[in-house]
Structures are given as structure tokens and as C-alpha cells.
Amino acid sequence: MIRWGFSVIMAIGFLLSARPTVLGQIQNDFVTTREMNRINWLEFKDVVPAKINAVILPTGTLEPHGVTANGSDNIAPEAIARTVAREVNALIAPTLPYGMTGSMSNYPGAFQMSEAAYRPFVKEVLNGLAANGFKNIIIMNGHGGPQTAVLQSVAGEVANERRGVRTLVINWWSYTADIMHEVFGQNGGHAGINETAFMQAIDPSLVHPERYVKELALAYPAANTWAATPFPASIGLYEQGQGYPDFDETKAKIYFDRVTQAVAELIQDTIKRWDAAGV
Ligand SMILES: [Zn+2]
Numbered sequence: 001m002i003r004w005g006f007s008v009i010m011a012i013g014f015l016l017s018a019r020p021t022v023l024g025q026i027q028n029d030f031v032t033t034r035e036m037n038r039i040n041w042l043e044f045k046d047v048v049p050a051k052i053n054a055v056i057l058p059t060g061t062l063e064p065h066g067v068t069a070n071g072s073d074n075i076a077p078e079a080i081a082r083t084v085a086r087e088v089n090a091l092i093a094p095t096l097p098y099g100m101t102g103s104m105s106n107y108p109g110a111f112q113m114s115e116a117a118y119r120p121f122v123k124e125v126l127n128g129l130a131a132n133g134f135k136n137i138i139i140m141n142g143h144g145g146p147q148t149a150v151l152q153s154v155a156g157e158v159a160n161e162r163r164g165v166r167t168l169v170i171n172w173w174s175y176t177a178d179i180m181h182e183v184f185g186q187n188g189g190h191a192g193i194n195e196t197a198f199m200q201a202i203d204p205s206l207v208h209p210e211r212y213v214k215e216l217a218l219a220y221p222a223a224n225t226w227a228a229t230p231f232p233a234s235i236g237l238y239e240q241g242q243g244y245p246d247f248d249e250t251k252a253k254i255y256f257d258r259v260t261q262a263v264a265e266l267i268q269d270t271i272k273r274w275d276a277a278g279v
Pocket of ligand 1: 191
């Protein structure tokens with residue numbers, strides 16, 4: 001009985017040892033933290049770029065998300081970054097939490113940056129990461145709309161202007177659309193079944209089923225049919241009749257694990273290909 005108890009405790013200890021904590025500090029890692037906010041400059045000097053030459057920059061915005069957090073587009077990419085940082089051997093840059101929100105920018109607590117302000121600011125952040133010795137800059141984007149195009153354009157410019165610097169922009173929810181269909185058996189939406197589940201997996205206290213009514217959701221219009229600003233619903237369904245949040249905890253966990261694994265594999269594969277190409 002004592003031996004059994006001991007081995008169970010050891011097994012639990014082993015399982016916990018590889019998991020990131022709330023603050024992103026990972027036990028048994030060769031750095032005391034993966035977060036640029038928390039690392040000391042002397043340790044940074046020891047590890048970048050000698051042992052770590054990749055960085056993940058989460059980008060998002062503040063906008064309404066049905067019955068989950070206004071900062072979902074920041075919190076989701078941060079959680080992905082913390083989950084994969086050790087596996088892909090990257091540090092995590094502080095999040096860019098103000099973004100180009102778009103059609104939901106007039107909702108309570110939302111925030112809008114113009115492209116004129118956002119574009120050069122993002123470019124200087126990327127150049128700053130490169131100047132600090134990072135060869136691989138991964139932009140983990142949590143917000144769609146016009147922000148995606150700007151990030152891809154700026155990331156491309158920085159890589160083309162600085163030989164030896166490689167950039168990868170990942171729009172996590174789009175890249176993993178196949179996983180969404182497999183896990184939920186339907187299409188999703190902004191703050192829909194998929195994004196709400198992702199938030200539920202990160203922190204259930206950020207999801208409020210008691211406030212949910214179906215009327216919070218509306219399908220996005222087909223192209224060139226109608227356009228309303230602000231968009232008259234904070235849950236935007238990709239497809240009519242599909243993607244309503246269902247608050248299923250089990251699916252939420254499966255979705256989170258599969259998404260983060262797919263994202264980690266994309267980063268690893270891309271870096272491997274860059275290295276093999278000698279770019
Ligand atoms: Zn979102």
C-alpha cells in the first residue's frame with residue numbers, strides 16, 4: 001500500500017514536472033522562466049541566442065466575445081505560447097494587447113488601433129526582437145480581420161530586410177480549423193463554440209454560461225450582402241445555424257490540447273525547413 005502510494009505520487013510528480021505553471025515558469029527547464037518580462041538580463045545574455053534563438057510574440061486586441069473575456073484574443077495566444085514554449089525552445093515576448101479591432105470596436109471595453117499607429121509599432125517590436133538576437137520570430141496572433149493582413153505584411157518586410165531573420169505568423173484558430181470540425185462536428189465562429197471552448201480550457205472562470213442567450217449570436221453576412229457597424233452581435237458565426245457555444249468541458253480540453261500540439265508542430269517543422277534551406 002505504501003509502495004503503491006509512493007509510485008502514484010512519483011507518477012503525478014513526473015506528469016506535473018513538464019507542465020507550465022500559471023506564470024509560464026516550467027520546472028526542470030534550463031532557464032528559470034520562458035517569459036521575457038520575467039527573465040533577468042544576465043540569464044538572457046547566457047541563453048539568447050546561444051541556447052534559445054526563437055521567440056513567440058502573442059498579438060491580440062480587446063473586443064467583445066459573447067460570454068467570455070474581452071481579452072480572449074490576448075489570453076488565447078498567450079496560453080498557446082506558454083504551453084508550447086519549452087517544446088519549441090522559445091522565449092515568450094510580452095503580448096501586444098491593443099490591436100485593429102474593426103467592426104466591434106465600439107462595444108463596451110473594446111479598443112481600436114488605427115493601421116497608421118499599429119503597423120510601424122509592430123515593425124519596431126519585431127526589429128527589437130531581432131536586435132536582441134532572436135533568429136526565429138513567431139507571431140502568435142489571436143485576432144482576425146484587417147490585423148492579420150497587417151501582421152503578415154510587416155513580418156514579411158522584417159524578414160526580407162534582415163537576412164538571417166525568419167518570421168512566422170500563425171492565426172491559431174484558422175490554422176486549426178480542421179481540428180475544430182473534428183472536435184465539434186460543425187463550423188465555429190468569433191466567440192463561438194470553438195473560441196469559447198478554448199477559453200474554458202484555459203480558465204473556466206472566464207466563461208459565463210449563465211449570461212448566455214442564443215440571441216447573442218448572429219451569422220456573418222455572405223460577401224456583399226449587408227454590412228453593419230458595429231456588428232450587431234458579439235458572437236459572429238461563420239455559418240448559419242452552426243457554432244453556438246455549448247460549454248462542453250471535455251471537448252474544450254481536447255480542442256485545446258490538439259490545437260496547441262498542432263501549433264507546436266508547425267513551428268518545429270517551419271524552423272527545421274528554414275535551417276535545412278540555410279536561409
Ligand atoms: Zn476572438
